[in-house]
Amino acid sequence: MLIEKKVEEKRTSKTILFGKEKLTIEDVNAIAHNDADVCLSDDESFYEKVTSGAEFLERLLKEDGVIYGVTTGYGDSCTVQVPLDKVDELPLHLTRFHGCGLGEFFNELEGRAILAVRLASLSQGVSGVRWRMLRQFETLLNKNIVPVIPKEGSVGASGDLTPLSYVAATLIGERDVYFEKEKRATAEVFEELDITPLKLKPKEGLAVMNGTAVMTALACLAYSRAEYLTRLCTRITSLCSLALKGNSNHFDDILFSVKPHPGQGQIATWIREDLHHDHHPRNSSRLQDRYSIRCAPHVIGVLRDSLPWMRQMIEIELNSANDNPIIDGAGEHVLHGGHFYGGHIAFVMDSLKNCVANLADLMDRQMALLVDNKFNNGLPNNLSAAVSDRKPLNHGFKAVQIAVSAWTAEALKNTMPASVFSRSTECHNQDKVSMGTIAARDCVRVLELTEQIASALLMASTQGLELRMRQNELEKSSLSDSILQTHNEVFEHFEILTEDRPLDKELRKFVDLIQLQVWSTY
Known part of the structure; x- marks a missing residue:
């Protein structure tokens, strides 16, 4: 049959590298339709660019540096100083207080696109996240573990905070995911597959949530x-x-x-x-x-x-x-913008x-x-x-x-x-x-x-x-x-x-x- 043959022909699998070349709209669609695996580039300079930002933030914290969203509250609360012995708790609070999305849920295809687009942004190497976080995104996509994300609750700046909180929650083993055509608790799926939940570092909650991944994935x-x-x-x-x-x-x-x-x-x-x-x-x-x-x-x-x-x-x-702030690990700059x-x-x-x-x-x-x-x-x-x-x-x-x-x-x-x-x-x-x-x-x-x-x-x-x-x-x-x-x-x-x-x-x-x-x- 003509149509069935075409459907079968579309089911080709390839691997899309993150951190090597620019991604295309077609790359995101291939990942969304589960027609492609994802892999982080093994280029050493890519690895160094990612890790240098996280290491720079660690040094700043030890020097009592003031960093938005790391040692301060979020948004209008940026004037509120967070004690250094509490900064590790701050990203967890960010993921949780934004857990207020309502409406219908994005489907699995849309959820995979959202994961791919957020990974693309973090792979620019200027978000101050650890290599392990990028690996967690890679694992979710390749094992087809997709966050259940409500459609409503974002005004599109400061990024897609509320919907992306469901991505951040998945990384740490919370809330729900689609897995094998079922909606299940993330913690159960992680335990079943022996996946270790992330413990977010101070900037990492903000890095995942403070960006345009949902709207760009849909685009x-x-x-x-x-x-x-x-x-x-x-x-x-x-x-x-x-x-x-x-x-x-x-x-x-x-x-x-x-x-x-x-x-x-x-x-x-x-x-x-x-x-x-x-x-x-x-x-x-x-x-x-x-x-x-x-x-x-x-x-x-x-x-x-x-x-x-x-x-x-x-x-x-x-x-x-x-996202915001941008972390220039090599030049040791924290750049606040929009x-x-x-x-x-x-x-x-x-x-x-x-x-x-x-x-x-x-x-x-x-x-x-x-x-x-x-x-x-x-x-x-x-x-x-x-x-x-x-x-x-x-x-x-x-x-x-x-x-x-x-x-x-x-x-x-x-x-x-x-x-x-x-x-x-x-x-x-x-x-x-x-x-x-x-x-x-x-x-x-x-x-x-x-x-x-x-x-x-x-x-x-x-x-x-x-x-x-x-x-x-x-x-x-x-x-x-x-x-x-x-x-x-x-x-x-x-x-x-x-x-x-x-x-x-x-x-x-x-x-x-x-x-x-x-x-x-x-």
Whole structure:
């Protein structure tokens, strides 16, 4: 089977090194999907850079140095001096008083991404943590022990403190984890696997928690899903154009040469190739198709053209040290700043969800054209394949179109930018915050809804194509190989809708396959 073969092909395992080269969005996704092991680089200079910071902090403590979050309280409490005989208790208190997250929990895939991104930051070697802490992250990922992290409670500066407290708690053997598809107490799993819980050194609780790992992890996952949607939505547009007897001249290369946005032009090229325009131009009886077909490259192209700068911002954040203070072990500096601020990720996520919601809206309009016999150029009403006296009983995709409209409305509602809703918190110490994690969570929700819409459109557009062939209005031999491949993949999991039946299980299956990114695209 075509789809099953692709799923199997995706299950490749590789090893991703931390501390050697910069990580990519694809690296984080591979780790999140458990398609890659992780390993700390054995480069001696990497080891020395990490350990020099921890050793420098130890020397400062012995010299009674004043270090934020090490010998002082946190945030607005930085003026409170912590006695040296109590500093070892301070990070434990930090992990515990931030244990107030609520809402749904991040799934295992998201949790693995969060672990990977936090390890990436600590691997910059300027957080003042011991080598053993990095090893503990490595163990969690390779044994697939994933913290159970609530989604709600972060304002995105001072980093993702509350959700990352659940990561810190896991390192020390507290709270709960996902292990072997079950939610279990961390202490039980550690005992079972003979893993020794960490005892946090004074700066280590802050180093784990005071950063942008949650929002950045979600951004890496969201980017990959959005990039795939640009390709899938393009293929769906090609299917819709064929099903609606559209005019392929709308995607002509000369036409797009005079408005040369590269991403937009790429979308037009893909559609043109799908439609065999260069060899078999399809000229509709209408001079111009409706905008949701004719302007599809202009809609999808906005996201496609935005992906490069989004990648740049995400990957810079991914490969940054984003906690506070920064510990320069070699130069023996403690640098207090605000690198935990998630403004770049917040902006990317607010922008990405806007672009993705426009894909949802585009496909919603395409769906409306397909099911309405006033606009679908001779297809049956609601795309029903029922014939003769069964026609009055059957309603085809009528309810699916209503559901698509509901999903679209919810996606559009979630495009309100979160990054402008800063709140002053923590005794006005954190008086300007990024809201990056809320923006990222919103973006993930918009992606989920858009993937649901795409699953419906894959069925509907392919059914429309099949009906054209059954009505002898389209020759199968005239279709491009790419369109035929998608047609065949869809009908592996979908039987043409003749008699009404519930479609929810098939829709869920299609969403799962979209998220696995196995439908044929480009």
